[in-house]
Amino acid sequence: MNSSSFSLLFAAFLLATLAVKLWLASRHVRHVALHRDAVPAQFAHKIPLAAHQKAADYTIAKTRLKIVMLTVNAVVVLGFTLLGGLQWLSEQLVSLLDSSMTYQLALVAAVTVISGVIDLPIDYYKQFRLEEKFGFNKMTPSLFFTDLVKHSLVGAAIGLPLLWVTLALMEQAGSLWWLYAWLIWCSFQLFMLGFYQTLIAPLFNKFTPLEDDSLRARIEGLMQRVGFASKGLFVMDGSRRSAHGNAYFSGFGAAKRIVFFDTLLSRLQPNEIEAVLAHELGHFKLNHVIKRIALMFVMSLAFLALLGWLKNQIWFYQGLGVMPLMNGANDAMALILFMFALPVFTFLFSPLLSIMSRSNEFEADAFAAKHSNSQDLISALVKLYEDNASTLTPDPLHSAFYDSHPPASVRVQKLLAA
Ligand SMILES: [Zn+2]
Numbered sequence: 001m002n003s004s005s006f007s008l009l010f011a012a013f014l015l016a017t018l019a020v021k022l023w024l025a026s027r028h029v030r031h032v033a034l035h036r037d038a039v040p041a042q043f044a045h046k047i048p049l050a051a052h053q054k055a056a057d058y059t060i061a062k063t064r065l066k067i068v069m070l071t072v073n074a075v076v077v078l079g080f081t082l083l084g085g086l087q088w089l090s091e092q093l094v095s096l097l098d099s100s101m102t103y104q105l106a107l108v109a110a111v112t113v114i115s116g117v118i119d120l121p122i123d124y125y126k127q128f129r130l131e132e133k134f135g136f137n138k139m140t141p142s143l144f145f146t147d148l149v150k151h152s153l154v155g156a157a158i159g160l161p162l163l164w165v166t167l168a169l170m171e172q173a174g175s176l177w178w179l180y181a182w183l184i185w186c187s188f189q190l191f192m193l194g195f196y197q198t199l200i201a202p203l204f205n206k207f208t209p210l211e212d213d214s215l216r217a218r219i220e221g222l223m224q225r226v227g228f229a230s231k232g233l234f235v236m237d238g239s240r241r242s243a244h245g246n247a248y249f250s251g252f253g254a255a256k257r258i259v260f261f262d263t264l265l266s267r268l269q270p271n272e273i274e275a276v277l278a279h280e281l282g283h284f285k286l287n288h289v290i291k292r293i294a295l296m297f298v299m300s301l302a303f304l305a306l307l308g309w310l311k312n313q314i315w316f317y318q319g320l321g322v323m324p325l326m327n328g329a330n331d332a333m334a335l336i337l338f339m340f341a342l343p344v345f346t347f348l349f350s351p352l353l354s355i356m357s358r359s360n361e362f363e364a365d366a367f368a369a370k371h372s373n374s375q376d377l378i379s380a381l382v383k384l385y386e387d388n389a390s391t392l393t394p395d396p397l398h399s400a401f402y403d404s405h406p407p408a409s410v411r412v413q414k415l416l417a418a
Helices: 004-036 049-080 085-097 101-133 142-172 174-203 213-226 260-268 271-286 288-310 315-318 331-371 373-385 397-401 408-416
Strands: 205-210 232-236 245-251 256-262
Touching: 004 049, 004 315, 004 331, 004 397, 049 085, 049 101, 049 331, 049 373, 085 101, 085 331, 101 142, 101 331, 142 174, 142 331, 174 288, 213 271, 213 331, 232 260, 245 397, 256 271, 260 271, 260 373, 271 288, 271 331, 271 373, 288 331, 315 331, 331 373, 331 397, 331 408, 373 408
Parallel strands: 232 256
Antiparallel strands: 205 232, 245 256
């Protein structure tokens, strides 16, 4: 491979990926607009026309914003790479810091900060215009900026040491550095799975034990039926930020916690909450969680091995608009280029993950139908779709490409048949 053919290949994939994404988004907007005037027959008696139209308007507004974001993102990637942004940034930092480890850490930090600053106006607009307009925003600007500062500090406190270890391995651990980096990365992921809920999440939300005794008894009955041990049931003040509701569990082994958003508890009946939780427990009991983690580990091993090879190819740097440094402090740059290039070349495979995810959703629904009640799950789903203004009529191709969950109509059909 020479560098100019790699440049061409990269530019072609970047443009093709952007074109496919924009095409899918515009199909989605058209399809939703086309079905705005009538609630699908299946939901006609359950969801009022006004709610259906709100969901259509919300979906269209979100998708239009996504079109802007996709375009901005492609320009940013192009600006950093082929248009010379990274080369310029690297030259400035080398003249300040020489080609030291500090230079490498500063380079990654600078790219992260610049990308974050570019995204900030769009994030702000999304929260305080779009979500606000549809009644979902519960944040104040001061909470928004406090969150931003906290996220940045937590990100730096965790990310910089991890980055430092990775760069040190890349430089000193020989040709198998990627294997050691992978082991460290996997251990870190497992650590976070175990401790995120107790160490990090409380920085952003309050968690209080679930106090409703009859609901607790009901949930404990369900957990006993399916054989799920948990360290506790907690309610999270999700309503501080958003009116969207959810339930999840986190942790490992006996330290698993089940967390309900307060917004979910306030809206669903106890039998519906049980059915939603039964679905979530289904993901766990059917090993979806373990399988997802295993897949993530295998994929990251393959990608790290690929990076181990690419970082020694001069065309990889030059093809993406960067002159590698003569004395070899190029590892941070290789990491950054890899982060920009990888999604460009892998996007077209992303439907495979969506397909896997959707088949898991069907299995979890079937699990909930078996151990709880399918009618309760259906009525919970209908309420959640209505409350979250999720469209009932997504473009089929857009949905097949992106959606981690099957369309509501298909889920309900399968549950009715169960
Ligand atoms: Zn699910």
